[in-house]
Structure formats: C-alpha cells, structure tokens
Amino acid sequence: MSSQVFLSDHDLEEMLAELQQEAEQPDIGKHYQANDSEIVWTLNKPFGKWFNHSFHLRDYLTLTLTEWTFQENFNFTMKSQTEPLFGFSFCMSGGFSVKPFGRAKEFVAHARDTHIAFFQGDMQTTSEVDSGQTVSLVQIGVKPELINTLSTEVSDPSQSVLHQTFSNYQTGKSWLTITMTPAMSIALQQILQCPYQGITKQLYLESKALELITLQLHQLTEDRSTASTSLKLDDIDRIHLARDILIRNLNEPPSLLLLAKQAGINSFKLKQGFREIFNTTVFGYLHAYRMEEARRLLQLGKLNVTQVAQTVGYDHPGKFAAAFKKKFGISPKMLKSC
Template structure:
C-alpha cells in the first residue's frame, strides 16, 4: 500500500505554505504557518517527523525534511518552465523518481544530490517506508538566478537553455562533495536564532546553489588540466587514500605518503584533486570531521576522547576545527543530537 500526494498544477509557483493550505490533506499531516516559516507534521498513522519550510527572500525558498514513513509515499506533480529550479540534497535515506513520464527512472541515495529544472508533465518522487530521511531542498525561481547573470553567460550551456520559455527538462545528479556536506551540516545545525538565523541559512543556501552549479559546469565543460592519470596512477591514489584512512590519528607527511603509495608527490596532489575534488590533507580533514561527527552521535566517548581518536592532541584545536567545519561546537552538537 502507498500513500499518494498529488500536487496541483503550478503548485511550486505558489510556495510551500500556500501549497499546504490548498492541498488540505488533514488525514495525512497537520501544519502551522508563522510569518515566513511553515511546518508540516506527519500524522502518526502514516509516519513520524516533520518538514520545515521557509521563505528566505522572493524567489528563494528552503525546506528541511527529517521524517520516517510507515508506508511508501508517492508524490506526483505537473511542472512547467515557470516553476522554481529544485536543488535537492539527500543526507540520509534512499528514494526513486522520474522527472517526466518519457524519462528513465532515477535513484538517489545517501550522500547524493540532484538539480531539476523544467520537469515534465508527470514528475514523481517515491519515499520508502521505515527509512529515516534527512534532506535539504532549495527552490530557486529562474528570474532570481538571472539577477546574478549578464545574459546568462555564467551558466553551463544546458542551464542557459533551461532558462528559456521553450526549454526542455534539465536533470542532473551528483555526489554531495565535502564542501556541500559542510554547508548542509551548517544549515541543519544552525547555531543562530531569529534574524541572524535567517541571514545564515540564506547564505548557506546560496553557497549550495553555487557548489551545485559549479559541479555541473565541471562535469559538462572540457577538462582544464593537462595531466592524464594512467590506471596505475589511479590505483596509487586509492592506495594513498587507504593509507591515510588507516593512519587517521597520525598520518604520514605528503612525501612519505607518496612513497608508501608508490607514486610521487606531484601526481599524488593532482590525483586527489581529480578523484576526490580536494587536496590530500583536505581529504584527511574531511574524513576526520566526519568520523568525529559519527563518534559524537554514538555518545560512547566524550569530546576529548573523540578529539584524540581522530588525531587531535589539543582539545581547543579540535573544537575550533569542528566548529569551522560544521558551524557548531562538538560539545553542543553531541548535546543536541
């Protein structure tokens, strides 16, 4: 059995709060609207958790979903070129969907994202039962993006086409990069309230938009580097990655790592940029922070023990690094999680 939510035509142009009022599915959820924010709470018979919505400014909206369904949830809707572009970042869970009845289905997993523009006449998304979903959605009106552009020259060609009234659908999926993960965690665990919170969330939403557009541009545009990695080089880079992860408390120097992996430091630096989108020690920092976050969530260690486990001898340096990465101190993160 599946729960179906069918959005009316031009639904996304109205914004989340008006959409909730129009659909009025009181048997499935309750909702409340206060100022620029709205909150949907699933009824206990269909699931648990909520979806929070907010207008950040005209043309820019955000939602944060944190919920689990008891039955499969299928959402359907009709879309047009006037609808906002949908930037969707899935932090946990797995879902499937289709952007048009003539298009192939897609699957989105934990740590992946997608951009949908100019969807077809029967877009659909399916959430599965007994999975915990944590996701951030940013809706951006095309005219809002145009305010940043001169003749749309700053966008990849397919997205320039998506701006036009005669545009066909545009859909792109990708892995959520470490930089995206940082911005997402800063949104999910925003340390501010009121006016400061709104400014902070808006800045991070714009950052995610930039990172996603840059990801698309990088994948669509011709490579800008002249170094081609051979299969044996790629094997060495992955070997270096494994060595780093095995020695996360006390990692080798760059030269030592290159020697142990069977390559040189130049190819090591180029390889990490190409394969992982960051520097060698940028990758190490990302892994340390993610491991620290997981350990704090498990609550089997205190903050000092977590710091030592991920290679920080100084608690203050660890706290500073964690806050710079996630936008919240490790102590507060552990307390609130």
C-alpha cells in the same frame, strides 16, 4: 514484502487542510505552524511520518527541509504548473527515485548525492521511497531572476555555467547529479543546527543557502572538467561508499588498504576514483572534511579547542592548531573567541 501506499498531491492537500484545522485547537494543533516566512508541518500516519519545514528567505529564494520515514513503500504523484525554477537538492540520508511522466529515464537520489534540476510548465512526477529508511533532504528553490543577478562569471548572466548547462531546458532537460563536497556537508549541517532565531535566523539561513548554491555551481564546473572517466558505475558507487566510511570514522580512519577492502574495491581504483570524482586524494579529502567539521564545531561553541581536535581525529592540539591555521589563516582559539 512491504505493502505499497499511493498518494497524490490532492491527498496531501486534504491532509494538510486537516492539520490547519487542528492548528486552531491549542490542545491538539501541534503539527502545523505557519507565519509570514516559515511553514512547519508533520504528518503522522499509519504508513509513516512526513516532516516538512519551509522558509521564504527572499524574493526568488526558498529553503525546504524534508524528512521521510515510512513503514510502507511510498509512492507520491504530483501534478504542477511551475514558473521557471532552478532546484538545488541535497540528499543527506536514505534514497528515493523520481520519474517524470512520459519519460523513460527516472531520477535516482542516494545518500550524500546532490542535484540541480530545472522545472518549467506542466509537470507530473511520481516519487518512490522504500520503507525502512529515513530520507533527509535539503532543497533550495531559486528563480532564474536571482541567478541572473548573482552571476559574476561573465558580464552576460545568460552565459553562466548554469544557463549553459540548461540551455535546452525548454525541451525538458532537467536533472544533473553533482558531487557532494566536505564544504557542502558542513554548510548543510549548519542549516540543520541553526542556533539563531528571528531575523538573525533568516539572514543566517539565506547566507547558507547562497553558499550551497555557490558550492554546487563551483563543483559543477569541476565535474564538467573531469567528466571523462574510466570508472564503471559500480566503482563510482564504491568510491562514494569509501567516502562515507571515512566521514563516519574521522577520529580513527582506516588505512588505505583497509578502506579499499571495506568498500569492496582495490586500492588503485580507490585512489584513481577519489582524484577523478573528488579532485583530491583519499586523505586529502579526509583532511579537508576534518578542517570543515572543526570550523563548524568551533563556531557552534559547545566544545573547547582540545575537544574539537579530538573529535576530528587529532591527538595533539598543537598539530591540530597548526593545520587549522594553515587551512583558514586563523587559529582555532581565535575563531572560537570571535
């Protein structure tokens, strides 16, 4: 049985202070770097590794990339006094739980989950991370002022879907789980593989952060419109597993029957679940993800069109080109040359 490690925010502050002191010594100060818009640090401790890269993109908007790899079960307790803040969180891998002090219900994040949270006032939370996994997170912090200025749903920003959802946030309502879509997955990969530096990097990451917020708010409206479901929680978990199996096998996806078997669910519930959770068919989801991944690879510029087609599961470049143009209104060759 794995041992437990307990850390507080005060412990973390002390560790980061040590890293900052080391940063002044060029021969060892490689684990803490900071400038006006970025802070990057890495903690390497006996209990494991904690990597953090945060960006101040503009007033009211931050982006943070976090990775946890712990050899022991990890418990982190944080106390804070927070100005009103919306948090958009994307769990790329691994899983963890967060329990707010004084509340019976905990917040649980699994791989390929996304969440919207609202923070305000005095808070105390305990995060628990199991050992033997890598948890990768992308988090966006947005103050309500920015949401107000960006809201175009109605003339009064306070009536936007986000404000409606958190209309009771003063009383502590805080967490929502949102379905991760193929478009979100691609935008997240683009953030993690950002090819730019300097001001171009800043603008690129800001555009991707705003894109992810837009995609989450859109999906929130989709999820709310299909909130009534006959699926059990175990069925929902298995449908998410089936989605992950599809993504891992883009070039050779399993048949519907084999996918259902691998996910431990019958084919009827699998088809029903994809329509209810992802608002599309199983292979409609696969097609959309293939196209988004192809667009990302083309924009990255490291593969030619034929190689991209093969990577996302097309044996014939002509069929790939036709599907791509139908989806995006531009040929893959033309996009690559842009």
